[in-house]
Amino acid sequence: MEHVFIKGTNEQAPTFLLLHGTGGNEKDLLGLGREYDAEASLLGVRGSELENGMPRFFKRLGMGVFDLDNLTFRTKELAAFIDEAAVEHGFDRDNVIVIGYSNGANIAANLFFEVGNVVKGAILHHPMIPRTDVVVPDLSGLKVWMGAGQNDQMVPLEQTVDLNAYLIQAGALTEIFWHNRGHQLTAEEVQSAKEWYEANLK
Numbered sequence: 001m002e003h004v005f006i007k008g009t010n011e012q013a014p015t016f017l018l019l020h021g022t023g024g025n026e027k028d029l030l031g032l033g034r035e036y037d038a039e040a041s042l043l044g045v046r047g048s049e050l051e052n053g054m055p056r057f058f059k060r061l062g063m064g065v066f067d068l069d070n071l072t073f074r075t076k077e078l079a080a081f082i083d084e085a086a087v088e089h090g091f092d093r094d095n096v097i098v099i100g101y102s103n104g105a106n107i108a109a110n111l112f113f114e115v116g117n118v119v120k121g122a123i124l125h126h127p128m129i130p131r132t133d134v135v136v137p138d139l140s141g142l143k144v145w146m147g148a149g150q151n152d153q154m155v156p157l158e159q160t161v162d163l164n165a166y167l168i169q170a171g172a173l174t175e176i177f178w179h180n181r182g183h184q185l186t187a188e189e190v191q192s193a194k195e196w197y198e199a200n201l202k
C-alpha cells in the first residue's frame with residue numbers, strides 16, 4: 001500500500017498506524033500522531049480505492065452503505081500490509097496502535113470485526129459499525145478509545161453506542177468521548193484521546 005514511515009526516537013514507543021478519512025492521504029494524520037506521542041514511529045497509509053478521485057480504504061455503494069465484499073478484501077490487504085511493513089521498516093509488530101478518522105476508523109473497526117485482535121490498541125475518531133453480518137472474534141485485551149459527535153450527520157449516535165457494545169461483548173476495553181459538534185475533530189476530542197493514550201497505552 002502507498003505509505004510513509006517516520007521512525008520514532010524511542011524504541012519503546014509504539015508505531016501509530018494512521019488511517020485517513022475519505023479524500024485524505026498517507027500524510028493527513030502525521031500531525032495528529034505526533035500530537036499523541038512525540039517519540040512514536042508513524043506509519044501513514046493511503047487507502048487503495050478511489051471515489052471520484054478521493055482515496056478511501058474501501059468502496060461504498062452510497063453514503064454509509066458499504067460494499068461488504070470490497071470491505072473484506074481491503075481489510076485483509078491492510079492486515080497483511082501491517083505485517084509486511086513491520087518487516088520492511090523494522091518496527092515492533094507487537095506494539096502497533098491504530099489511529100483512524102472516519103473512513104479510516106471504519107476499516108480499523110472492521111479489522112477487529114473480521115481479522116481480530118491484531119494490534120495493541122486503537123484511537124477511532126468518528127467510527128461507524130462496519131458490518132453486522134459477522135461474528136466478532138475474541139478481542140480480549142484490546143484497548144479502544146472512540147470519539148463521537150452528538151450532532152454528527154454522518155454517524156448517528158446509535159452507531160457509536162452499538163459499536164461500543166459489539167467491542168465490549170468481544171472482550172475489548174473501551175472508552176467513548178462525546179462532544180456536541182458534528183463529524184469534525186475538536187480540540188477537546190484530541191485532548192481526551194491523548195490523555196487516554198497516556199494513561200492506557202504509553
Ligand code: MLT
Nearest residue numbers: 021022060064102103106
Ligand atoms: C465511510 O464511508 O466510511 C463513512 O461514511 C465515512 C466517510 O465518509 O469517510
